[in-house]
Amino acid sequence: MKKQLISAMIITLGVMALFIAGVIITEKVNLETIRSEYSQLPNSGNAGLVDIPAPTQKAVQFEKNKVAVWIVRFLLSLAIPAFLLFSGWSAGVRNWARSQSKNFIVILALYFIIYSCIDYLLSFPLDFYSGFVRLHSYGLSNQPFTKWLGDSLKSFAINTFSGAAFVWLPYLAIKKSPGRWWLYMALLSIPVLIFISYISPVFIDPLFNKYQPIQDKALEEKLRSQISRTVIRDCQLYQVDKSVDTNQMNAYMTGMFNTKRIVLWDTTIRNLSQREVLGVTAHEMGHYALGHVWKSIGLGALLCAAVLYLVHKSALWILDRSGGAFGFTRLYDIASLPLLILLINLFMFAAAPVENAYSRHMETEADRFELELTRDNQAAASAMVKLHQGSLTLPQPGIIYKLWSYDHPTFKERVDFANSYRPWEENRPLRYQKYFVNF
Ligand SMILES: [Zn+2]
Numbered sequence: 492m493k494k495q496l497i498s499a500m501i502i503t504l505g506v507m508a509l510f511i512a513g514v515i516i517t518e519k520v521n522l523e524t525i526r527s528e529y530s531q532l533p534n535s536g537n538a539g540l541v542d543i544p545a546p547t548q549k550a551v552q553f554e555k556n557k558v559a560v561w562i563v564r565f566l567l568s569l570a571i572p573a574f575l576l577f578s579g580w581s582a583g584v585r586n587w588a589r590s591q592s593k594n595f596i597v598i599l600a601l602y603f604i605i606y607s608c609i610d611y612l613l614s615f616p617l618d619f620y621s622g623f624v625r626l627h628s629y630g631l632s633n634q635p636f637t638k639w640l641g642d643s644l645k646s647f648a649i650n651t652f653s654g655a656a657f658v659w660l661p662y663l664a665i666k667k668s669p670g671r672w673w674l675y676m677a678l679l680s681i682p683v684l685i686f687i688s689y690i691s692p693v694f695i696d697p698l699f700n701k702y703q704p705i706q707d708k709a710l711e712e713k714l715r716s717q718i719s720r721t722v723i724r725d726c727q728l729y730q731v732d733k734s735v736d737t738n739q740m741n742a743y744m745t746g747m748f749n750t751k752r753i754v755l756w757d758t759t760i761r762n763l764s765q766r767e768v769l770g771v772t773a774h775e776m777g778h779y780a781l782g783h784v785w786k787s788i789g790l791g792a793l794l795c796a797a798v799l800y801l802v803h804k805s806a807l808w809i810l811d812r813s814g815g816a817f818g819f820t821r822l823y824d825i826a827s828l829p830l831l832i833l834l835i836n837l838f839m840f841a842a843a844p845v846e847n848a849y850s851r852h853m854e855t856e857a858d859r860f861e862l863e864l865t866r867d868n869q870a871a872a873s874a875m876v877k878l879h880q881g882s883l884t885l886p887q888p889g890i891i892y893k894l895w896s897y898d899h900p901t902f903k904e905r906v907d908f909a910n911s912y913r914p915w916e917e918n919r920p921l922r923y924q925k926y927f928v929n930f
Pocket of ligand 1: 775778854857
């Protein structure tokens with residue numbers, strides 16, 4: 492290995508250490524701020540406005556835990572591929588796969604299956620802790636262990652088999668077009684993102700939970716009447732039995748053409764008032780009407796092109812200087828998979844603030860759509876308080892954690908907006924008037 496490569500690794504580790512120190516410091520400062528700001532209550536004392544209650548000790552503990560898990564997950568996303576690469580296991584698995592078959596596609600699929608199993612096993616302790624142990628200890632989950640394990644194994648099987656079936660695609664692209672493969676893969680990401688956004692909620696999600704019509708018929712009637720006041724047509728309404736998994740609340744709208752659907756978690760229906768459920772649904776309708784899924788797919792493809800371009804350039808740079816130390820010298824060798832995954836995870840992490848900033852913008856616009864449609868500021872704000880308290884979210888996080896992991900505006904920003912956005916009271920035009928009918 493050349494000196495340049497070793498220096499690059501040391502610099503990367505140094506930047507990561509500084510980043511983690513920055514996260515820890517900004518989180519500490521934020522907790523101090525929250526402690527002093529929320530020590531006296533009530534905050535506003537204003538009739539009609541909803542206050543954010545002082546966060547509980549449990550919520551503060553959960554925030555610390557969340558940030559710690561987030562950092563460990565990031566480190567693990569680099570450590571696992573790095574381990575396979577530097578230990579020479581990657582080249583060993585490739586040799587074994589080659590001994591089993593002469594067929595290019597079969598060799599790649601075998602390699603991928605082994606890689607996926609190793610990755611699953613090494614990630615298992617953290618997944619088990621963060622997805623099961625921790626949620627139970629904070630009272631956020633109802634899931635029996637068998638359901639958690641069953642869901643985890645189902646996801647693992649789906650990911651492993653779809654990965655094994657398609658891993659030859661990027662490798663064929665790298666082999667046939669060593670200079671442009673990243674561009675072809677970014678183009679291919681568009682149908683993949685469409686599948687994930689529109690098709691998997693309709694066909695894959697029912698493998699995990701039970702979907703049925705809204706049981707509360709009075710609520711369903713109100714929801715239909717709210718939908719009929721917008722340009723959205725032919726939309727189905729479902730509720731899903733998420734209460735078997737979690738105490739947290741959520742709703743979403745997905746599908747296209749005749750699979751268009753709004754799905755409410757049963758926890759949302761159970762824990763929110765009818766006005767609040769109408770507000771939450773209006774927010775989801777906003778995402779749909781404003782074309783947010785298409786916009787995210789567009790941005791996703793652009794980011795994918797940028798990330799893969801950087802992966803392409805840096806992988807070649809590393810290979811040039813590795814002197815064959817990893818057991819391969821060409822990128823189209825399947826043994827390069829951990830190197831590609833390592834670089835993808837690193838650059839995706841670097842790109843996260845851009846993606847999150849755009850997502851936070853779309854969320855604010857969906858909140859605006861909700862308020863313009865329902866004009867029920869109080870229900871919007873009180874639903875926001877229940878949703879965030881229900882998931883033990885603090886009013887605001889530290890700045891670095893916010894930029895890197897908040898795809899929604901903070902609890903405080905959303906409640907403030909819900910309390911204050913009332914253009915109709917000042918006779919100002921509505922931004923989304925064109926999406927409403929019968930107003
Ligand atoms: Zn949203």
